[in-house]
Amino acid sequence: MVIRGLIGVTAALWAGSVAAATVYTGDTIQGAPVISQLDLTDLAPGKMHRFMFRGAETSTGQYWYVPVLVAKGAKPGKRILFVGGNHGDELNPIGAVQATFATLDPAKMSGTAIALIGPSRQGVENITRTWTINDLGGAQINPNRSWPGRENGNTVERPNWLITTKLIKGNVDVGIDHHTGGTGIDFARFVFAYANDPESLKLGGLFPVDQIMRDPGLPGTLEYALVKAGIPAVTTELGGPRGFVADMVQLGVDGNANVLAYYGVLPGPVGKTAADMNAFVGDDLESVLAVAGGFVTLLVKLNDTVTKGQKIAVQRNGFGDIVAEYVSPADGRVAIIGTDAATDRGTEIATILVKRDCAGNACDFGGIVP
Ligand SMILES: [Zn+2]
Structure with a gap:
């Protein structure tokens, strides 16, 4: 039901004609014109353009701007x-x-x-996964559970809606959303690539990763x-999270180049891909x-x-006594570790990323979040 509802909202948001024109607010920030709407067709070809995209208001009535x-x-x-x-604490993506x-x-x-740098504006400033809004002392909103946004939503939902309808809609054929662990x-x-979309699966395979999850689609x-x-x-x-790690930035760069x-879009050949890494392809995540x-x-x-059943961790109290031991719940690959x-x-x-070959091509998400 939740998924069904989201699809309805999404379809309504994306319906209709493309953006009519790039809308300049008249402001300039850090030398870049501020826009509230993008239309690629009225930009000069053969050039690099810089903008500040105006998001929602801050709690003091100014604006958040996304480069x-x-x-x-x-x-x-x-x-x-x-x-x-x-996500604001995931910075290798910005480096890439x-x-x-x-x-x-x-x-x-x-x-x-098109590059969108740090749409979770407050999250990136504070290096936090969530964007905290002043609601009864502070509500932590997960930006990547808030897409495609809501026109009259909160300070996280609103800019996602603006990006969806005023920047992406009519301007984008393919999307790469770079993340890291939190x-x-x-x-x-x-x-992560949506299991029921062959083109998205192809896209995922262009990144020289070790693991691919055929995912069931995570609302938001x-x-x-x-x-x-x-x-x-x-x-x-x-x-x-948090840093620029050269190997991981390069992973993003290499994948981006392959996509282009x-x-x-670029004349160059596709370089090393997931297939070259002999990537493990799974369809379920099991958390311990x-x-x-x-x-x-x-x-x-x-x-x-x-x-x-393989032992993967032991846990001790302050005296060093073992209080718990943990085993893998399934055969698979270690996808995430607590640090x-x-x-x-x-x-x-x-x-653990697990290959189950679930019916319908995708297993459920089991509460695991990218
Ligand atoms: Zn993330």
Whole structure:
């Protein structure tokens, strides 16, 4: 029912004609014109364009602005959206998108690349997964459970709606939403791709990752909102949170380059892909959550192959006594590990990517969140 409802909302949002024109507010910030609506067709081809996209108001009546780069090719072609910072504590994605755009020469492109840098504006400022709004002292809103947004929603839902309807709609053919594990966890080189969309699965395979999950669609994610609007999309996981880790930034850059080459936006050949990494393709995630409080010693690493019943962690109290031992719930690969040794009840020990071949092509999400 929830999914059905979301699809209805999504379809209504994306219906109708494309944006009529790029709307300039008349303001300039950091040398970039402020826009409240983007229409690629009225931008000069063969050039890199910079904008500040005006989001919702802050709690003091000013505005949040999202940096946008548009590399509009000299020739027409596919229009690819690259997003980093949908979650504010996931920064390798921002490094990857910036590095990709630093190398783009629109004069040599056939098609367009659009970069959205840190749409979770407050989250990126504070390096937090959630965006805290002043509601009874502070409500923590997950931006990547708030797509495609709501016109009259809160300060997180509203800008997502603006981005959906005033920036993406009519301008985007393919979407890449880069993520990492959140604070306190670390993620393998991983891609989520919607199991029932062959083009999204192809897209996911363009990233040289170790693991791919054929996912059932998670309501509220940008990936799922795009896919339901008919736009192939994936969610990547480029390692862990908070920093710029060179290997993980490069993973994003390499995948971005493959996407641009695959769709003919750049002339170059497609480089190393998931197939070249012999990626493990699963369709379910099984999490091991702490059943006690205490210090956790992990016995496995990211991307290790594990078998059902294999001991993967032990947990100790302050005296060093073992209070719990944890085993893998299934055969699979280690996709996520908890990185905060001091571990609360109910929080992440590890998550295993499992291949179940569920009926209908996709298993349920089991509460696991990208
Ligand atoms: Zn994320």
